[in-house]
Amino acid sequence: MSARFDLNDDSxxxxxxxxxxxxxxxxxxxxxxxxxxxxEAGGQVAIEQDLPTMYGRVKWADTRxxxxxxxxxxxxxIAKAVGGTSIVWGGVALRIQPHEFAAxxxxxxxxxxxxxxxxxxxxxxxxxYAQAEQRLGVTGTHGNPFLPDHNNATLLKLGARELGxxxxxxxxxxxxxxxxxxxxxCRQFGFCAGGCxxxxxxxxxxxxxxxxxxxxxxxxxxxxxxxxxxxxDAGRASGVVYVDADGKRQRQRxxxxxxxxxxxxxxxxxxxxxxxxxxxxLANGSGLVGHHYMTDLLGRAIAIMxxxxxxxxxxxxxxLVADDMRHDPARGFVGGYLFVPRGIHLPTYVNEPxxxxxxxxxxxxMEAYPNMASAALIGEDLPVHANRITLDGETLDQYGNPVxxxxxxxxxNDRALMAHGLERAADIYRALGATQVFTRASNTAIHNxxxxxxxxxxxxxxxxxxxxxxxxxxxxxxDGSQFVTSxxxxxxxxxxALALRQADHIVGQLRAGTI
Amino acid sequence: xxxPPLAFSARRRLLLTGxxxxxxxxxDLTFKLPAAxxxxxxxVVYDAPAARTLLAVCRTLFPHDALGDAPYMECVRAIxxxxxxxxxxxxxxxxxxxxxxxxxxxxQAARERALSALxxxxxxxxxxGAAGKLYRNPAVWPHFDYPGPSLAFGGWVDRKMLDxxxxxxxxxxxxxxxxx
Ligand SMILES: Cc1cc2nc3c(=O)[nH]c(=O)nc-3n(C[C@H](O)[C@H](O)[C@H](O)COP(=O)(O)OP(=O)(O)OC[C@H]3O[C@@H](n4cnc5c(N)ncnc54)[C@H](O)[C@@H]3O)c2cc1C
Ligand code: SF4
Numbered sequence: 001m002s003a004r005f006d007l008n009d010d011s012x013x014x015x016x017x018x019x020x021x022x023x024x025x026x027x028x029x030x031x032x033x034x035x036x037x038x039x040e041a042g043g044q045v046a047i048e049q050d051l052p053t054m055y056g057r058v059k060w061a062d063t064r065x066x067x068x069x070x071x072x073x074x075x076x077x078i079a080k081a082v083g084g085t086s087i088v089w090g091g092v093a094l095r096i097q098p099h100e101f102a103a104x105x106x107x108x109x110x111x112x113x114x115x116x117x118x119x120x121x122x123x124x125x126x127x128x129y130a131q132a133e134q135r136l137g138v139t140g141t142h143g144n145p146f147l148p149d150h151n152n153a154t155l156l157k158l159g160a161r162e163l164g165x166x167x168x169x170x171x172x173x174x175x176x177x178x179x180x181x182x183x184x185x186c187r188q189f190g191f192c193a194g195g196c197x198x199x200x201x202x203x204x205x206x207x208x209x210x211x212x213x214x215x216x217x218x219x220x221x222x223x224x225x226x227x228x229x230x231x232x233d234a235g236r237a238s239g240v241v242y243v244d245a246d247g248k249r250q251r252q253r254x255x256x257x258x259x260x261x262x263x264x265x266x267x268x269x270x271x272x273x274x275x276x277x278x279x280x281x282l283a284n285g286s287g288l289v290g291h292h293y294m295t296d297l298l299g300r301a302i303a304i305m306x307x308x309x310x311x312x313x314x315x316x317x318x319x320l321v322a323d324d325m326r327h328d329p330a331r332g333f334v335g336g337y338l339f340v341p342r343g344i345h346l347p348t349y350v351n352e353p354x355x356x357x358x359x360x361x362x363x364x365x366m367e368a369y370p371n372m373a374s375a376a377l378i379g380e381d382l383p384v385h386a387n388r389i390t391l392d393g394e395t396l397d398q399y400g401n402p403v404x405x406x407x408x409x410x411x412x413n414d415r416a417l418m419a420h421g422l423e424r425a426a427d428i429y430r431a432l433g434a435t436q437v438f439t440r441a442s443n444t445a446i447h448n449x450x451x452x453x454x455x456x457x458x459x460x461x462x463x464x465x466x467x468x469x470x471x472x473x474x475x476x477x478x479d480g481s482q483f484v485t486s487x488x489x490x491x492x493x494x495x496x497a498l499a500l501r502q503a504d505h506i507v508g509q510l511r512a513g514t515i
Numbered sequence: 516x517x518x519p520p521l522a523f524s525a526r527r528r529l530l531l532t533g534x535x536x537x538x539x540x541x542x543d544l545t546f547k548l549p550a551a552x553x554x555x556x557x558x559v560v561y562d563a564p565a566a567r568t569l570l571a572v573c574r575t576l577f578p579h580d581a582l583g584d585a586p587y588m589e590c591v592r593a594i595x596x597x598x599x600x601x602x603x604x605x606x607x608x609x610x611x612x613x614x615x616x617x618x619x620x621x622x623q624a625a626r627e628r629a630l631s632a633l634x635x636x637x638x639x640x641x642x643x644g645a646a647g648k649l650y651r652n653p654a655v656w657p658h659f660d661y662p663g664p665s666l667a668f669g670g671w672v673d674r675k676m677l678d679x680x681x682x683x684x685x686x687x688x689x690x691x692x693x694x695x
Contacts (some may be wrong), residue, residue, distance in 0.1 A: 148676065151678065188671040189666060308678075313671045346661035350577070360623055433683050
C-alpha cells in the first residue's frame with residue numbers, strides 16, 4: 001500500500017532514483033521502519049518482447065554531450081523509468097574480488113591513473129555481498145541452483161576449455177532458476193535485455209519497489225525530475241527541488257537525502273546544487289565530484305560457427321569464464337576481465353558484427369544469423385582524473401539546466417586489456433571451427449562509476465566508507481558513483497550490497513539522532 | 516514437440532536452393548510503381564522515381580535476393596515518414612542527388628560503388644538505419660530462421676536449447692562443461 005507524504009514533512013528520507021541502488025535502498029529503509037519518498041524522473045513502462053521497442057521506451061534521451069572516446073551519438077545507454085536500468089540489465093551478478101578492493105596496493109602506481117584502495121576491505125563487504133546474493137537469488141550461491149545450459153553458453157564454455165581455461169561455470173545470475181522471493185523461475189524467453197515479462201530476473205521494478213510499497217511507508221513519485229538538493233544554514237541537506245509530471249516545480253523537505261540517479265546524473269545533481277556556501281557544487285570541497293568516471297570495459301565477439309547455434313534461445317547472459325579476472329601484470333596490463341555468453345536477436349544483430357556494416361558481404365553475415373555465437377567481455381577500466389562529468393556552458397535541458405558533458409578517454413592499460421581479451425575471445429571460437437569472428441570494443445557506456453568516490457580522507461574522496469558525503473552528513477550517494485575502482489565484475493551486485501550496508505548505517509544514525 | 520528452428524530450417528534450405536542461381540544476378544524490381552511522377556499511394560514525401568531509388572538503396576545496403584520488395588518498401592516508408600522533418604529530407608535529397616544516373620538498374624557491385632561515395636555524408640547513417648529496420652520486420656524472420664518472441668509458447672524452458680550436433684569430434688564432451 002502506497003503512503004503519501006506532505007511536501008513539508010521534513011522527517012522523510014528522500015531517495016532520488018528508483019533503479020538498482022535507489023530501489024534496494026528504499027526497500028531496506030522502509031523495512032526498518034523509515035519513511036521514504038522516492039523521486040523518479042521516468043514513468044511506468046510496459047514490458048514486451050521486442051528489443052528495439054523496449055530500448056526506445058526506457059531510454060534516457062535527455063541531451064548529453066560527449067568528449068573523448070565514447071560514441072557522440074550515444075555515449076551512454078541508461079534507462080529513465082520506474083525501476084531504472086535494472087529493468088534491462090543482464091543479471092550477471094558478481095562480486096568485486098578481494099584484491100581489487102585494494103587496487104592501489106596490489107597494482108602499484110600506474111602512470112596516468114588515480115588508483116586508490118577502497119576505504120573498506122573485501123572482508124568488510126563479504127556479509128553484505130552474501131545478503132545481496134540471497135536477496136537477489138543469485139544462481140550458484142547460497143544453495144541456489146544454476147540456470148540450465150543452452151547452445152550459446154555451451155560453446156563459450158567448450159571453446160574456453162579447449163584453450164585450457166579452468167574457471168568455467170554456469171555463472172552467477174540474478175535470475176531465478178527456481179521460484180524465489182515470490183517471483184517465478186525463468187522460462188528462458190531470451191528477452192532479458194528488454195525487461196523480463198514475468199519478473200524471473202531480479203530488478204528494482206519486480207523485486208524491490210513492491211517490497212517498499214508493501215511496507216506502507218513508501219511513496220514513489222514518478223515523472224519527478226530532481227533538479228537541486230538544498231541545504232540549510234547549518235550546511236545540512238534540507239530538501240529536494242524537483243519538476244513534477246505537470247512541469248511544476250516542487251520542494252520536498254527531507255531529513256536525509258540519498259542520490260541514486262546513476263553515475264552521471266548523481267554528480268550532475270551535486271554540481272547543479274552549487275550555492276554560496278558550496279560554490280563548486282554541493283559536497284564538492286574535494287573538487288572530485290564528477291571525476292574518475294569509469295565505465296568498465298565492454299567488448300564483444302561475434303562468431304560464425306560451422307553449424308547452428310540459434311542463440312536467441314534462453315537467457316541473454318548466463319555462464320562465466322573467469323580465469324582472466326585475475327591480476328597478472330605478465331599479460332601486459334593491470335586488472336582483469338571476464339567473458340559471458342550474450343544472446344542476440346535478429347532485429348539488433350544488424351549492428352553487432354559491425355556497427356557500420358552493409359553491402360553484399362555484410363548481408364552474408366546476416367544470412368549466417370542461425371550459426372552465430374556471441375560473447376561479451378567485461379573488464380576493469382582505470383580511474384583517470386581527467387575522465388569526468390562536467391556541466392556544459394551553453395546547452396540547457398528541458399528543465400533549463402546545463403546538460404552534462406561526459407569526458408572519457410581510455411587509458412593505455414584499458415586498450416591493452418581490451419586487445420588481449422578480444423584476441424582470446426576470437427581464439428575461443430576459432431578453437432571450435434568458427435569461420436569468421438568479429439570483435440570490437442563497445443563505445444556506448446552502460447556502467448557509470450566512480451564519480452563521487454569513497455575515501456576516508458575528505459581531500460581524496462567525496463564520500464566516507466558508507467557513502468555519506470564528507471561535507472554534508474545527511475546527504476548520501478547510493479549508486480555506482482561511490483566506486484573507487486571498477487573491478488572486473490559488472491557493478492550491480494556491489495551497488496545492491498552497498499545499498500543494504502548504507503541502509504543499515506542510516507537506520508543506526510537515525511536512531512542515534514546523529515542525522 | 517519439434518522446436519520452431521527445426522521447422523524453419525527445412526524451409527530455409529528450400530529457399531536457398533531456389534535462389535542459388537539468382538544470387539549473382541540482377542535486381543528483381545517486382546514492386547509495381549505507377550508510371551506517373553505521383554507519390555505511390557502510401558508515401559507522403561517521395562514520388563515514384565524517388566521511391567524507386569530509395570528502394571534500390573535499401574536493397575543495396577542489405578541485399579537478400581530471396582526477399583521480395585515488400586519488406587524493403589517498409590524501410591522506404593520509414594524514410595518517407597522521417598522525411599516529414601525538413602532537415603532530414605534535405606540530407607536525404609542531397610545524397611540522392613549525388614547518385615549516378617541509372618543507379619536503380621545497375622548491378623549490386625556498381626550500386627555499392629555508388630553508395631560508397633556517400634559514406635561520409637550525414638545521410639548515409641540515416642539510410643543505413645532505415646534499411647536496417649528490415650530485420651525488425653516479422654515478415655522476413657522466417658528467412659533467417661528467427662522465430663521472434665517466445666512468450667506465446669511459454670519460452671524455451673521445456674524445449675531444446677542444447678542441440679550442438681555439429682561439434683568437431685575432438686572437442687571435449689558436452690557433459691564436461693554442462694550442468695544439466
Ligand atoms: C543493457 C544493460 C545490461 C546490463 N547488464 C548488467 C549485468 O548483467 N550485470 C550488472 O551488474 N550490471 C548490468 N548493467 C548495469 C546496471 O543496469 C546498472 O549497474 C544499475 O542499473 C545501476 O543502478 P542505479 O540505481 O545506479 O541506476 P539506474 O538503475 O539507472 O537507476 C537510476 C534511476 O534514477 C533516475 N534518475 C536519474 N536522474 C534523476 C533525477 N534527477 N531525478 C529523479 N530521478 C532520476 C533514472 O530515471 C533511473 O530510473 C547493465 C546495463 C545495461 C544498460
Ligand atoms: S530468459 Fe528468463 S530472465 Fe530472461 S526474460 Fe526470459 S524469463 Fe526473464
